[in-house]
Amino acid sequence: MKSILNIIKGITFSVTVLAAVSSCMIRKEYQRPEQVVDEKLYRTDMLPSDSTNIANVSWKQIFTDPILQGHISKALDNNLDIRIALQNIASAEAYLKQSKAAYQPTLSVGPNYTFQTQSINTQFGQIIGARRYVNQYDITANIAWEADIWGRLKSQERAQLAAYLSTVAAHKAVKSDLVADIASSYYQLLTYDAQKRIITETIALRERNLETTKALKIAGTLTEVAVQQSEALVFNAKSMLIDIDTQINLLENSMSLLMGEPSRSIERSTLESQQLPIDVKLGYPAQLLANRPDVMRAEYNLINTFELTNAAKAQFYPTLRLTGSGGVQSVDIDHLFSVNSLFANVVGGLAQPILNRRAIRTNYDVSLANQETAYLNFRKAVLNAGKEVSDAIRVFSVQDSFIELKQKELNAYKNSVEYSQELVNYGMANYLEVLNASVNSLNAELNIANAQYNKMSAGVELYQALGGGWK
Template identity: 65%
Template sequence: MKFISNIKPFFILAFAAIIVSSCATRDKYVRSTEFNDNIFRTDLLPKDSSTIAQISWKDFFTDPILQKHIAKGLENNLDVRIAVQNILVSEAFVKQSKAAYLPTLSAGPTYTLQTQSLNSSFGQIIGNRKFNDNFQFSGNMNWDIDVWGKLSAQERAQLASYLGTVEAHKSIKSELVANIASNYYQLLTLDEQKRIIQETIDLRNKNLETTKALKTAGNLTEVAVQQSEALVFNAKAMLVDLDTQIEILENSTCILLGIPSQKIERANSKTPQFPKDISIGYSSELLANRPDVKQAEFQLINAFQLTNAAKASFYPNFSLSATGGFQSGDFDKFFSANSLFANFVGSLIQPILNKRQIKTQYEVSLANKQIAYLNFRKTFLNAGQEVSNALKRYNSQDKFIEYKIQEKEAYKKSVDYSKELVNYGLANYLEVINASVNLLTAELNISNAQYTKMKANIDLYRALGGGWK
């Protein structure tokens, strides 16, 4: 009973410290109102909160071959797998921060053999060497009481860091899905352009034979023949360049899929099927779905809480420590009641001079908090810019394609008319060449414009936070 009554003040002190800790004033994170502004450059905001970002990638991309590629990429992509490991690391730190409230305990035996120097003052008095044995088995406990909320701030900082890694994982998945889809549709576009150029080569070969016949008939010169042949070589060179682009793009797609370089399976048609009635939602919905924006905000919360922890370092540190066990110079008496010993210490330490370390830590935490805020603001604005850019490209491409189709039809008529005029000797063959080159360029431009519209749709899906579900 006397033992318990002696340590009773320490438990009372610990309980009082916990009560003080619960009443301590701490800064709470509140998002700035400036992040509630609309950041889309459009007047077509809907009245509801629906958004294509809420659609699963399996429902957004309906091509079964593309779905298979995306599933493989999400499973094998190295960046995704690294992000998962980062989550596990962060999760371990969260568990550690939760355990920081508990005392540290250690226990173990100790044996000490001591003998004095015969040349020391004590040794000269005794006159002969003596050996002293000391056997000890002790347990040690140390408990830092979180009076000022330092440990709780560090726990919230670690939790924000963990949630940030989760959002980073989502962001990588969203980016990966968009990149795989963009590469896939670009491959379809290059296949279509390859078909256009192959048809152009066949047509120009026929024109070359016609030019040779007209030269034999005396209607054209060798110059026209060489120009026609040059057009064939030009188209064949474009075909070689397209094959190179296709293989390089397939190789880069294989990196996304986490597989060795190989041919990428794809559909025969490049016409994609996307959900209709696209709705973009408000900026609050953008924040609710964009993983990189949420990640940036969690990084800000992490820096905010670390500032709270650094601020708490200015206040006194209260801790309880205890040591107890068995100690004896004679092993035969080691387990007797007289060998028991105990030591309890309650300390309240106020830092006074510590080479400016605490103040430097606090100033650095303030600067890091400002950096995190600016990065959050930058990410937020970039998100709005990406949505605005994708919207503009998506909405303007239909009119652009319409004009390009009209341009192609005009060049096609120009080729037919110029050939007819050359046959009657009313035009120079150079006009046929120019019209033919312009026709091919117009056809390729239409193909590129159609891909631009597809990519704008994919970019809008990713910019609004879609792709990770």
């Protein structure tokens, strides 16, 4: 008995050493491609770089409006895409647990009953000479175990771990997108409110101008043409008011959907009360890999395909499997649990694939192609991240200058309206000049509201582009 135990220990030790050495020879360790990350990944021509990054700041410190914070919190709790992403994580976690259990032997136990009778017309039946009936009862346990000599199971486990982490990154990406969408939509609503107020004030002003025009016509200073043109401006402004109300309603419906609620009116503050504390400190391009969920997900997908390639390569080598079964077996149920009913067998086999209809080679070739595709997608994700950062930096950095110029333009148009109206009153100018100045003044005022929104929207995009929003 002692010699048998020594033999088993020797075999186990040899298999363990062989597996460790062989798996190191076959398996390759993943290393991040160095050429993916470039120190000049995004354009920082006009901005200083810093080791910090606004993406590391919680969204609550970026979006300080308490009403907006409430909307974001509700969306993170109720959004259906968030809940779907959580279910994907749960599914991937289950597969990861399964891959970890692959190292353990499989064990099954169960009772069986067999009824058997031989044909009399066979050679064995002719010898017996009569039909016989056999009842057999058994309780059998089966066990099987595969030695991970070439690291195939280890590669599959790491592939599942990467797949799990990819779903976690996907969840972070959904959160980041959701926070940015809610904030951007909220600021757009505030912009619509500001533009609605401007249009409402313009309608009142144009109606007063219409009355003035009618009085000047009666006095003989202006003609009916000027009256009709003034009335057309009133109708134009009223149609713009209908359009802005429609845009507000549609955007409220979209925000309600993001928050997982039926369409309703959205509570909000004012555009003038908003402050977006964005201090542009970019950090180094490598931080994009640590902060942007889409980049993280792309790299985890690359790791997954890399490890699956290792697993596919290991299939070219022999597989060592140990199987065994044992239990009790008897043709008489009364003696089933007798010592004489015990049986057992153990089988160890080393199988080397030779002809397998090219299935192993095909699997390996496909895994290599998938790995290259994942690498290209990873590089594409990094380049796209750099582009989005560059775009957001440009838009965000020029908005203050743009708004200042638009404000000067508005002031000039307002003065033009006043001067031209005064000249018309004295019969020294054409009323068409008043109309043009009025239209230009309204457009300039609406453009200022849009420019203020563009600045906040660019701040949101920069925060998201650097990987913020999910923390």
